[in-house]
Amino acid sequence: MIRFDAVSKNYPNGTTAVDELSLELAEGGITVLVGPSGCGKTTTLRMVNRMVEPTAGTVSLRGQDIREIAAPELRRGIGYVIQHAGLFPHRTVLDNIATVPLLLGWGKKKARARAAELLELVGLPGDMAKRYPYQLSGGQQQRVGVARALGADPPVLLMDEPFSAVDPIVRGELQAEFIRLQKELHKTIVFVTHDIDEAIKLGDNIAVFRTGGKLAQFDTPERLLAHPADDFVADFVGHDRGIRRLSFVKAAELPLREGTVLPADSPVARARALDEPWVLVVDDGRRPLGWAAVAELPDGGTLADANLAPLGHTFSLVGDSARAALDAALLSPSRLAVGVDAEGAVVGVADAYELSAAMAEDAAVGDAAVSDTAVSDEAEVRVAKSDAGGGER
Amino acid sequence: MNDLLNQIELVGDWLTSSQQWRGDDGIPHRLLEHLTYSGLSLLFATLIGLSFGLLVGHTGRGAFAVASVANLARAIPTFGLVVLVVTLAGLSTTPVLVALVALAVPPILINTFEGVRGVDPDTRDAARGMGMTGWEVLLKVEVPMALPLILLGLRVAAIQVVATATVAAYPGLGGLGRFIVDGLARNNYELVIGGSAVVVVLALVVQAVFTALRRVIVSPGLQPSATRS
Ligand SMILES: Nc1ncnc2c1ncn2[C@@H]1O[C@H](COP(=O)(O)OP(=O)(O)O)[C@@H](O)[C@H]1O
Ligand SMILES: [Mg+2]
Numbered sequence: 001m002i003r004f005d006a007v008s009k010n011y012p013n014g015t016t017a018v019d020e021l022s023l024e025l026a027e028g029g030i031t032v033l034v035g036p037s038g039c040g041k042t043t044t045l046r047m048v049n050r051m052v053e054p055t056a057g058t059v060s061l062r063g064q065d066i067r068e069i070a071a072p073e074l075r076r077g078i079g080y081v082i083q084h085a086g087l088f089p090h091r092t093v094l095d096n097i098a099t100v101p102l103l104l105g106w107g108k109k110k111a112r113a114r115a116a117e118l119l120e121l122v123g124l125p126g127d128m129a130k131r132y133p134y135q136l137s138g139g140q141q142q143r144v145g146v147a148r149a150l151g152a153d154p155p156v157l158l159m160d161e162p163f164s165a166v167d168p169i170v171r172g173e174l175q176a177e178f179i180r181l182q183k184e185l186h187k188t189i190v191f192v193t194h195d196i197d198e199a200i201k202l203g204d205n206i207a208v209f210r211t212g213g214k215l216a217q218f219d220t221p222e223r224l225l226a227h228p229a230d231d232f233v234a235d236f237v238g239h240d241r242g243i244r245r246l247s248f249v250k251a252a253e254l255p256l257r258e259g260t261v262l263p264a265d266s267p268v269a270r271a272r273a274l275d276e277p278w279v280l281v282v283d284d285g286r287r288p289l290g291w292a293a294v295a296e297l298p299d300g301g302t303l304a305d306a307n308l309a310p311l312g313h314t315f316s317l318v319g320d321s322a323r324a325a326l327d328a329a330l331l332s333p334s335r336l337a338v339g340v341d342a343e344g345a346v347v348g349v350a351d352a353y354e355l356s357a358a359m360a361e362d363a364a365v366g367d368a369a370v371s372d373t374a375v376s377d378e379a380e381v382r383v384a385k386s387d388a389g390g391g392e393r
Numbered sequence: 394m395n396d397l398l399n400q401i402e403l404v405g406d407w408l409t410s411s412q413q414w415r416g417d418d419g420i421p422h423r424l425l426e427h428l429t430y431s432g433l434s435l436l437f438a439t440l441i442g443l444s445f446g447l448l449v450g451h452t453g454r455g456a457f458a459v460a461s462v463a464n465l466a467r468a469i470p471t472f473g474l475v476v477l478v479v480t481l482a483g484l485s486t487t488p489v490l491v492a493l494v495a496l497a498v499p500p501i502l503i504n505t506f507e508g509v510r511g512v513d514p515d516t517r518d519a520a521r522g523m524g525m526t527g528w529e530v531l532l533k534v535e536v537p538m539a540l541p542l543i544l545l546g547l548r549v550a551a552i553q554v555v556a557t558a559t560v561a562a563y564p565g566l567g568g569l570g571r572f573i574v575d576g577l578a579r580n581n582y583e584l585v586i587g588g589s590a591v592v593v594v595l596a597l598v599v600q601a602v603f604t605a606l607r608r609v610i611v612s613p614g615l616q617p618s619a620t621r622s
Pocket of ligand 1: 011015016017036037038039041042
């Protein structure tokens with residue numbers, strides 16, 4: 001869809017912003033360009049809409065060299081979102097969003113109708129249409145910036161650190177909304193960020209750049225975490241990458257024990273017989289009620305009479321990742337994670353150590369399937385284990 | 394004290410006497426002459442100042458020349474320049490107009506240039522990134538955003554021209570300056586003060602027109618940041 005062929009950009013002052021970049025971006029996915037500040041992400045992005053012209057190499061869009069398309073025409077067909085929104089202060093929110101349709105000659109009425117649609121799409125109330133940019137919060141301005149980029153429904157969207165200027169809570173909201181929007185729209189998106197967390201959260205593919213405008217690695221988030229190409233990438237994705245990659249392992253594949261799960265009407269003696277410090281008490285529908293500390297149980301009666309410690313978090317075997325399972329284990333009073341099915345009924349429990357061992361195996365198997373460089377897998381298992389073990393204390 | 398009251402009464406008499414409102418030497422005719430000179434000079438000055446200001450502001454080339462014009466304009470006493478031109482070039486319309494245009498160009502040129510150059514680079518970048526051509530960036534973004542300053546420049550120029558056009562009377566070209574020149578020659582101070590009062594009122598009207606214009610044509614989105622001008 002978008003293809004870089006040995007593309008370089010040297011500025012007259014001698015800076016090499018991008019160095020011999022070759023990269024092919026698939027249609028309909030989010031490609032994140034990530035790397036430290038000044039590594040050439042913005043330059044790379046802006047070479048796609050000819051805001052920057054390469055000094056060498058070719059950028060092509062759907063097989064066509066973009067130099068064959070007049071710059072204004074090319075840009076009207078590509079959505080562009082910039083860091084500080086860059087809204088036109090003299091235009092209302094509605095007319096900002098209508099910018100490209102107006103340039104394309106749709107006429108005021110049609111352009112504004114389209115803009116009103118987009119306002120709703122990005123989650124802003126209709127009465128904001130008549131406001132001016134200075135009357136909006138940073139987050140709202142960014143939403144308008146995204147709506148404006150979507151004006152003429154372009155198949156390609158370029159986004160340059162669109163969420164970096166807002167506070168973390170708003171950023172989280174905008175990211176979630178962005179993921180929802182992309183599920184609906186299936187655009188081909190190039191997204192620039194310096195934040196590896198954001199890259200992993202949003203990217204279908206991630207291109208990591210190193211200073212000097214060199215591509216260090218181009219991979220899926222899973223593979224980037226499992227197999228960083230070199231020390232630079234390993235450092236950049238962070239020492240907690242072992243934990244992060246658990247986000248990509250499905251909780252459904254984890255082994256769970258059922259032995260310590262007892263219905264509330266079980267006699268206390270039966271709980272004692274299990275010889276476990278904690279027992280999970282469930283109701284008739286096997287929904288979890290709480291944890292019973294066996295040492296503190298009364299001498300007779302059933303588990304229904306016991307004081308139960310609160311459950312903490314459970315994790316779902318249908319939607320959650322292994323990371324949620326590990327969190328559940330570490331936050332539980334018994335240090336045991338409770339796995340539930342779609343109906344909320346208990347399937348079983350596991351402790352952090354059991355979980356991390358299984359996760360490491362699972363991740364290793366997953367890696368081996370997609371990679372023939374299985375050398376680093378063993379190291380990976382150790383990382384995952386020591387992370388989990390550290391948390392257990 | 395009595396003298397002053399007396400003077401005011403005499404000026405009042407002059408302004409209200411029916412004879413001042415008729416004929417070639419009446420206020421309406423002189424006012425019309427005055428407005429013609431002022432209007433023509435302002436028109437030429439706007440054509441020159443606006444086009445160069447927009448060109449230099451948009452392309453960024455020639456900023457040094459604009460800055461030089463600005464400094465020169467600040468250094469030279471404007472009224473002196475006009476008197477000099479008229480004295481040297483003699484009694485005809487052209488030198489008066491040239492002098493008034495020369496007076497009016499700098500404020501228009503400088504403010505237009507500053508207004509366009511002052512547009513936030515992010516905004517300009519966004520405009521290009523949306524697919525605007527150079528002309529579209531200029532007309533749809535830079536000019537509307539520079540309007541508060543452009544209007545300021547036009548207003549300063551207009552008021553200066555209206556006030557200075559009184560010199561047209563020296564080479565015998567008429568206008569409101571006629572009253573002042575004649576009054577001085579005849580030691581008739583009612584005439585001097587009355588003529589000056591009409592010029593002052595005209596300047597106030599110009600000011601009011603620009604204030605109203607600004608309210609109508611400057612986008613409300615720009616008002617908060619534009620209040621400084
Ligand atoms: N117009 C320019 N002239 C000279 N150097 C530039 C210019 N634009 C960017 N650079 C340099 O190119 C490098 C890459 O910049 P950029 O693509 O903006 O990096 P990033 O977006 O990754 O932070 C930086 O070293 C920057 O200083
Ligand atoms: Mg950047």
